[in-house]
Amino acid sequence: MSRAARPIEIVDLPGTYSLAALSPDELVVLDSLCGRAPGLRRPDVVVAIVDASNLPRNLYLVSQLLDLQLPLVVALNMMDVARSRGIEVDAETLAKAIGAPVVPIVAIDDSTLGALCREIESPHTVPQPAKMPAISKYTRNEVAGLRARHPSLCGAEALRVLLDPGGAAEQAFLARGGGAEELRDARARLACESDCDAAAEIRARYAWVQGALDGVIRRPSTARITGTERLDRVLTHPVGGVAALLVVLGVLFQAIFRWADPFMTLIDEQIFGRVGEFLRAALPEGPIQSLVVDGVVAGIGGVVVFLPQIMILFAAIALLEDCGYMARAAFMMDRAMRGLGLSGRAFIPLLSSFACAVPAIMGTRTIADRRERFVTIFLAPFMSCSARLPVYALLIGAFVERRAYLGGVVELPGLVLLAMYLVGVAVAIPIAWIIRKTVLAGPQPAFVLELPSYKLPRFRAVWQRVSEASRGFLLRAGTVILAVNLIVWALAYFPRDSATAARIAAAAAAQQWDEQRAADELEGAYLRESYLGKLGHAIEPAIRPLGWDWRIGMAVLASFPAREVVVGSLGTIFNLGSETDETSSGLRDALRDARREDGRPLFTLPIALSVMVFFALCAQCSSTLVVIGRETRSWTWPIASFLTMTALAYLAALAVVRIF
Amino acid sequence: MSLASTPLGKSVRVTGMQTDSAQSIRLMELGIIEGAEICVVRRAPLGDPLQVRLGDYDLSLRSSDAARIEVA
Numbered sequence: 001m002s003r004a005a006r007p008i009e010i011v012d013l014p015g016t017y018s019l020a021a022l023s024p025d026e027l028v029v030l031d032s033l034c035g036r037a038p039g040l041r042r043p044d045v046v047v048a049i050v051d052a053s054n055l056p057r058n059l060y061l062v063s064q065l066l067d068l069q070l071p072l073v074v075a076l077n078m079m080d081v082a083r084s085r086g087i088e089v090d091a092e093t094l095a096k097a098i099g100a101p102v103v104p105i106v107a108i109d110d111s112t113l114g115a116l117c118r119e120i121e122s123p124h125t126v127p128q129p130a131k132m133p134a135i136s137k138y139t140r141n142e143v144a145g146l147r148a149r150h151p152s153l154c155g156a157e158a159l160r161v162l163l164d165p166g167g168a169a170e171q172a173f174l175a176r177g178g179g180a181e182e183l184r185d186a187r188a189r190l191a192c193e194s195d196c197d198a199a200a201e202i203r204a205r206y207a208w209v210q211g212a213l214d215g216v217i218r219r220p221s222t223a224r225i226t227g228t229e230r231l232d233r234v235l236t237h238p239v240g241g242v243a244a245l246l247v248v249l250g251v252l253f254q255a256i257f258r259w260a261d262p263f264m265t266l267i268d269e270q271i272f273g274r275v276g277e278f279l280r281a282a283l284p285e286g287p288i289q290s291l292v293v294d295g296v297v298a299g300i301g302g303v304v305v306f307l308p309q310i311m312i313l314f315a316a317i318a319l320l321e322d323c324g325y326m327a328r329a330a331f332m333m334d335r336a337m338r339g340l341g342l343s344g345r346a347f348i349p350l351l352s353s354f355a356c357a358v359p360a361i362m363g364t365r366t367i368a369d370r371r372e373r374f375v376t377i378f379l380a381p382f383m384s385c386s387a388r389l390p391v392y393a394l395l396i397g398a399f400v401e402r403r404a405y406l407g408g409v410v411e412l413p414g415l416v417l418l419a420m421y422l423v424g425v426a427v428a429i430p431i432a433w434i435i436r437k438t439v440l441a442g443p444q445p446a447f448v449l450e451l452p453s454y455k456l457p458r459f460r461a462v463w464q465r466v467s468e469a470s471r472g473f474l475l476r477a478g479t480v481i482l483a484v485n486l487i488v489w490a491l492a493y494f495p496r497d498s499a500t501a502a503r504i505a506a507a508a509a510a511q512q513w514d515e516q517r518a519a520d521e522l523e524g525a526y527l528r529e530s531y532l533g534k535l536g537h538a539i540e541p542a543i544r545p546l547g548w549d550w551r552i553g554m555a556v557l558a559s560f561p562a563r564e565v566v567v568g569s570l571g572t573i574f575n576l577g578s579e580t581d582e583t584s585s586g587l588r589d590a591l592r593d594a595r596r597e598d599g600r601p602l603f604t605l606p607i608a609l610s611v612m613v614f615f616a617l618c619a620q621c622s623s624t625l626v627v628i629g630r631e632t633r634s635w636t637w638p639i640a641s642f643l644t645m646t647a648l649a650y651l652a653a654l655a656v657v658r659i660f
Numbered sequence: 661m662s663l664a665s666t667p668l669g670k671s672v673r674v675t676g677m678q679t680d681s682a683q684s685i686r687l688m689e690l691g692i693i694e695g696a697e698i699c700v701v702r703r704a705p706l707g708d709p710l711q712v713r714l715g716d717y718d719l720s721l722r723s724s725d726a727a728r729i730e731v732a
Contacts, residue, residue, distance in 0.1 A: 017690045022682055054717045057691045087716070166682065199679040232718075238705040322725040331720045335687045335706035344709075344720075446683050448690065448725065451711060 010122065011040060017057065019064045019243075020160055020198075022167040024371055029267060030169060033068055047053040047072040047116075048425050052104070053082040053453070055217060059209040060202075061099060063133050067156040071124030072100040076660045079104045081453060086220040097212035099129035101215065108458055108616060118223060118385055133208035135201055137194045139163070140206055141486055142186045150178060161199040209478035211377040228324075228453040245329060248320070255312050263308035272301030288492065295489035299482050305354060310384065310473050311466050313352050313359045318465035320348075322457035327449055336448050341436030343369075343447040346376040353383035354421070357624045375633060378641055379569050381624050382428040384421045386614055387564040391615045392420050393565055398588040399608035416609075423616045427648060488561050491532040500525050518616050521585035533559060546614075546653050547607045556614065563620035606660035663698065663712070671699045672731040677687065684728060692729060700726075713721040 008295035013029045021027040028037070033481040035042030035068030048065055060356040065072055076091055095102040101119045116484045143158045153161070153173070160169035174180055190196040195204075219519070234240045276297045317409045326348060334344030345367045353360040353628075357380045364380075367373040396413045403412040504525050508518040527533055543553045557567040570587065617640045619625060629638040666672055674696045678684050691714050692698065701711045701718065709722045 020685070021691065022686075022710045054715075056715055057717065060689065060691070060718065164682075164685075197679070198685050199688060202685070203693055206691065206693055232702075232711075236702060236711065242705055301670065327720070329666070331709060331711065332704050332706075334720070335720070446686065447709060447722055448683075448687060449720040451720055465725060486699075643728075 005513060009470060011037075012042070016061065016626060020060060020158055022169055023368055026368065026593055031172075033065075033070070034157050043070060045120060045454060047073045047075060047120060049075045049077050049105075049107070051081075052076045052079050053085060055089065055213060056206070056209050059098075059212060060205055063205045063208050064097075064156060066129060066132065067159060069126050072098075072127045073116070073119050074098060074102045075099055075107075076104045077107050079112075080106050080109075081455070085226060088218040088392065090216050090218075093214065094216045096416050097130050097214075097216070100127035115554070125350045129210060129212075131208065132202075135159075135206045136196045136204075138190055139196050142190060144174050146182075146186065149182065152176075156303075159201075162190070163201055179239050200299060226453070230374055231454050232328070232451075232646075235325070236332060241328070241332055248325070248329070252313075252352075252355075255316060260308040260312050264297055264305050267307065268301060268305045270298055272304070275303070282402070287496075291486075291489065292491055294493070295486050296482070299486060299489065299598070300478065300517070302378060304474065306358070306387075307473065308354055308468060310359045311470055313355050314363075314466045314469040317352065317359075317363060318347065318462040319457045322461050324452045324454040327451050329450060330447075330449060338444065340375075340379075340432040341444065342372055342375060342432065343367075343445045344446070344554060345445075346372060349376050350379060350383060352581040353380040353559055355386050357381045357383065357398060357621070358473065358627050361624065362469060362472070362628045364631065371436075371440040374637065375432055375440055377550075377628055378435060379428045379432055380422040380620065381619055381628075381641065381645060382431065382617065384424045385621075387562065387621070388615055390421070390564055390567050392417055392612055394570075394587065394591075395608045395612050398591050399603060400505050409455040416612075420612055420616050423613055423652070426653070427617060442507065486534070488558055491535070492527060492530050492558060493530060496526055496528075497529060500529055527554075530540070545657075546610055547601060547604075547651075549609070551594070551602070552607075552611060556618075556620075559615075560620050561622040562619070563615055565613070606657050608657040609660060612657050614649045614653040616649075617645055617652055619645035661731055662727045663700065663729040663731050664710070664723045666731055668700050668702060671697055673697055674729060675732045676730040678700065678728045683725065687721075687729070691715065698729075698731065705711075723728050 011032065013032055016026065016029050019030045019033075021030060030042060031037050033043065033046065046068065048058075048062050062072075062074060074095075076094075077087060079089070082089060089104070091102045091104050103116045103119050105116050107113075125617075138160070139144065139159070142162055143155060146162060147153050147155065148157075154364045157169060157173075160167060161173045161178070164170060165187070170183070173183075175444050194200075199417075231398040247558055270580045276293045279297060279424065280293045285291060290579075319324070320329070329343030330347055332344070337346055338344055340346075342347040349360045349367075351360075352363060358378045360383075361377050364373050364376045367376060376524060397417050400413045400416050404410070405412070405415075501522060504518065504522045508521065533550075533554055535557055536550040539553050539557070543549075543556075548556075557564050558569040567587070570591070591603055592601070596602055597638045625638040625642055626639055629635060632638075662671075663672070663674075665667055672693055676694060677692065679688070696714060699713045701713050703710055704711070704720075709720045710726055711717050712721050712726070
């Protein structure tokens with residue numbers, strides 16, 4: 001923003017109730033205010049945006065901000081909500097108590113923001129409150145002592161280091177070389193005095209808040225029944241609430257599966273399909289043409305095609321969060337999630353994984369507890385995402401009989417499809433349990449959640465979330481995912497022996513194939529004899545127990561970067577050219593007719609089921625693994641996820657073949 | 661009496677709480693301290709957590725946490 005003579009840089013810090021931090025993520029606010037955030041100076045002025053309809057708890061944070069000894073401007077937000085509840089706030093009296101300017105605003109109404117901008121630009125002084133929070137003098141002495149020995153600590157930091165044993169501030173202090181011994185001694189001295197612990201500090205701050213609010217708030221004598229309360233009576237009702245949740249989820253799924261469809265077709269066929277066709281015609285035949293068309297264009301297109309789903313999912317999540325419903329969904333589902341060592345917060349990310357694990361994993365950032373967040377990230381890819389649907393559709397269509405039950409209400413194909421979705425959930429439950437007992441063992445995550453008033457969602461906030469997620473996704477599509485796709489392309493393309501071409505040409509002449517047939521046969525032969533084809537043969541011993549041959553193995557290998565490419569790969573492998581989709585009856589027939597060397601059919605129902613179960617559980621999605629790596633900031637988690645899922649997929653596929 | 665066993669809709673005052681865990685400290689920071697007026701509005705459909713009202717705002721709180729808060 002640039003208004004007056006000099007430009008102003010505004011840094012938006014995550015919303016918080018307190019400067020005390022349990023996790024490193026929560027420490028960001030204190031670090032930034034104390035000038036420790038990388039690339040950021042200590043701020044010239046701190047703007048505290050407080051909720052006028054909920055002042056006591058918001059002024060608790062303001063009381064901590066006073067310790068920073070930085071200029072402060074308090075923006076009194078949601079004045080409209082406060083007024084609608086009959087709450088009147090006297091900003092001038094409050095400003096005197098805090099000793100800093102207090103500006104009433106309505107954040108969604110730009111016309112109310114001018115006064116705030118002027119206040120931020122005017123000369124700043126450190127707040128001069130009528131009274132400071134009555135924190136014990138012993139505590140203040142120890143804070144002063146700690147700061148004398150460690151001049152880089154600011155006052156608010158020293159207080160947190162001292163009073164929050166095991167907190168994130170303490171850990172950061174020790175990591176910077178602060179002495180564990182001096183901390184222990186200081187705490188031992190404080191323990192001898194009364195009212196020198198964190199609980200006493202909190203009581204002192206709330207006492208200060210009460211004093212500061214004296215004569216500031218006028219409220220109606222009788223509590224009104226608010227619109228939020230009326231909505232909650234329905235939306236968290238044992239019957240109505242569950243029904244409403246199902247409707248919300250139903251619409252969400254519908255949106256992701258169906259509404260995104262026309263846009264996905266547009267991207268896939270109209271944009272990338274046409275660009276690919278154009279380039280195929282423009283470039284001379286050969287490795288360059290294939291690299292550009294089959295590698296780059298198809299590679300990027302195969303990822304960008306998910307953009308509409310990602311945008312819809314993020315828009316829906318942002319809408320539900322911004323209007324206040326998400327907190328209610330978490331509230332209702334907490335009990336059910338607790339059995340997995342998770343909390344209500346994990347519910348929405350896991351649910352959205354049924355659409356796509358990539359945005360879901362990005363969405364786990366709202367989970368503060370590190371262990372809970374990592375378990376959620378690990379479980380997300382087990383949910384059957386939309387990219388598995390084409391595989392299910394193809395194999396069910398080809399090999400599952402259309403037997404009807406209950407007078408045609410339920411059909412066997414639908415049941416098998418449902419079973420595929422349940423396989424992931426059924427496996428995720430024991431996995432969650434095991435992780436929570438081993439690598440991420442720890443106490444049940446806390447679940448204290450504010451249930452905010454319902455409000456109309458702000459378009460700008462929703463759009464910000466959507467565009468941020470889309471940008472991040474496209475960036476990855478253009479880099480890592482593209483690189484992985486190019487490697488698989490190269491493996492499937494080379495070496496292209498001229499002997500192969502000669503052999504196929506001879507066979508075509510001998511058996512009088514038409515041009516199309518000859519081209520398909522040639523493509524198939526190239527693929528069989530490519531490095532990927534050789535890999536398929538190489539892994540045959542591993543997949544033979546599953547009853548798969550090298551062709552299925554090759555299709556599975558080719559779909560490790562992105563599972564949805566398997567339909568196209570199967571099409572190519574079984575000599576149909578790569579222009580196939582899951583509904584093409586040609587591919588279905590080809591799969592039914594495929595024979596082993598001894599003449600038995602390649603696919604039987606158990607083998608089709610085992611392939612589907614394998615796809616349901618296997619980590620065949622490079623985007624997901626990359627996102628897991630980025631969100632956990634480690635290599636360990638994506639590798640563990642890949643190995644676990646692939647091993648489970650193999651064992652489950654083996655079990656299916658043995659049982660059926 | 662603990663907050664977990666308070667009848668729905670009844671306004672009570674906090675008289676004490678355990679302050680030995682980070683979790684309890686966090687609840688205090690949210691304003692659940694001695695003297696605060698608090699009320700259990702409803703239970704979630706599966707019986708837990710609780711929706712409690714503290715002054716002007718509502719919180720979701722698990723029964724196990726509410727059991728550590730003494731009210732009268």
